[in-house]
Amino acid sequence: MKINYRLVRSPAPAWFSAIIPLLAIVVTFLITSVFIIIAGANPFEAYYYFLISPLTSKIGILEVLVKSTPLILTGAAVTIAFASGYWNIGAEGQLYAGAVAAAWLGTTLIGVPQPAAILIMLLGGFIAGMLWALIPAILKVKLSVDEVVTTLLMNYVALFFVSALLNGPWRDPVSNWPQSPDILASTMMPKLFPPSRLHFGFIVGVLAVVTIWFILSRTGLGMRMRSVGMGQEAARFMGVKIGRTMFITALISGGIAGLAGVTEVAGIHFHLIDAISPGYGYTGIIAATLGNLNPFGSMAASLFLGLISTGSQAVSRSLGVPTFLGDVVQATLLLVTLAMFLLRNYTLRKVE
């Protein structure tokens, strides 16, 4: 008797759905090893530097957390937006808005004790990110203008705004570099495990993730948000005010992205530079998608993406492969995961 197996359309077993992200990682590394070979390096060696070497020392592990911190926040910002059907691609610009607020408050809050100063900076960054998200949100809700395009364009406006500040009024008078004056010591995020750079911003990130998890899964607002995310007709049927819900979503998302700007200024750079984010807002979209729009999933993905970006520097230093390999791996992982998530709809059945 011959036994055949066939893929049929029916939900995959839970254990299989759970290991899809791991399979996606394996497939991603198979695909990207082609590029590593073209770059003249040994893929196994490259993967060692990518995935293992950053985790071989305590300081390395903490550095991965440092790199993950802004991604946890932008990932959380994108997660709450996408889960609620609002396509905020503007986390990058909102991050810059938060960074501007932090750089300004960080030089202004003279005499304010550190805990209060940091709280004010976080609040200021949240508000700045909200304000940067405001115009696309109003246009979406009042004039039904597609938010994808407007949030993307606002990213470029934010970059020019920052660059105008840094080449104009905020240019460092001492060095004449396009960077803002250093913030006060009392406004810097405390280090968690010196001498590592890991700072209080990581805890802010974790708190933000827990908060959006709570909002999305434990509150009436979150239920309304998710109903809009599942489809406007369903939401309308449930009597949800769609415009109002989207507006609130957009502002919360923008605010959380703004926090990422605060943690980078007050935790890492201590002043504003125009390269404060190498695309954290866009990487946040990868994190949110890999995490399947689940807040904790997005956080786990951010940690992994942080590992990749730490690792890409090690690969570059040790094997001379361009650091852009890290971005290639992240983007490939996004596309592979998107495709492999489809396997959740299939299961292997025995047919006789």
Next chain:
Amino acid sequence: MEIILFIQNLLAATLRVATPLMFGTMGELFAERSGVLNLGIEGTMFLGAFVGFTVASFTGSLWLGVLAALFAGGLAGLLMSFFAVRLGVNQHVSGLGITLLLVSLSLFFFRIIFGENQLPPKIEPFPQMTFLEGVPFLGPILAQYALTYIAILLVPLVWWILFRTNFGLDIRAVGENPEAADAAGVNVYRTRHIALAIGGGLMAVGGAFLTLAQLGSFTFGIIAGRGWVCIALIIFANWQPQRVLWGALLFGGIFALQLRLQTTGLKLPYEAFLALPYIVTIIALAITGRKATGPAAVLKPYKRE
């Protein structure tokens, strides 16, 4: 007459700046008319700029560079089509993913091929065509690159394809109502694959124009959001090819004007002028607002039962 010279220069620059926008927007038009929002446009234009430059600098032939960009862009369109059409995954996320992938791959290979140079490698770019030099007043305005003329000719060509050929009818049918098109015997998947491949090719040529005609070199910020401006232009043009021309010229004019305003000594930081085209785009979208209605099937993957 200084004012005449200023106007001539401004109009000539407008056509130059509008060229990549026209290629990009026409490319996106093919995608969206067939029912797919291709957010891979920014990355596809970036890929075109990189591939065009690289092939031209190794073969010494600028036109081979354009062809290579066209081909690479077609492949990028097929990649988008694989995700959005064949697999039917979310078009926003897959499009952005393709942009991230193509930008990082281009940068990765640029570093491998050209190394880390202090000065960016350069090629001798396309010359401007001067066969209409003798025309009074218009002569200097019409001294443009061949690709600019091709971009203008694309407008009637794309209109003709979309509205006067069976293939164009198929594209519009699968973009509006794929179920009905399928019932009428149109292969929805294949039509969308072809539309996305053509669209990707056009986008990439738009990117190649920047390296092969306008600049003669490849820089990391070369596309700088032009792809997103194209997405906005489509909405502004209400998905009509003939209106794409006016939209692209209007935005080209604003780009060109801001470059000239920077040198007039107005008391504003130059970044305010650089940001102007993006702000104007947002304002234009706000004005177009509710009136914009795209093809009905955009963002909805088609599953054949």
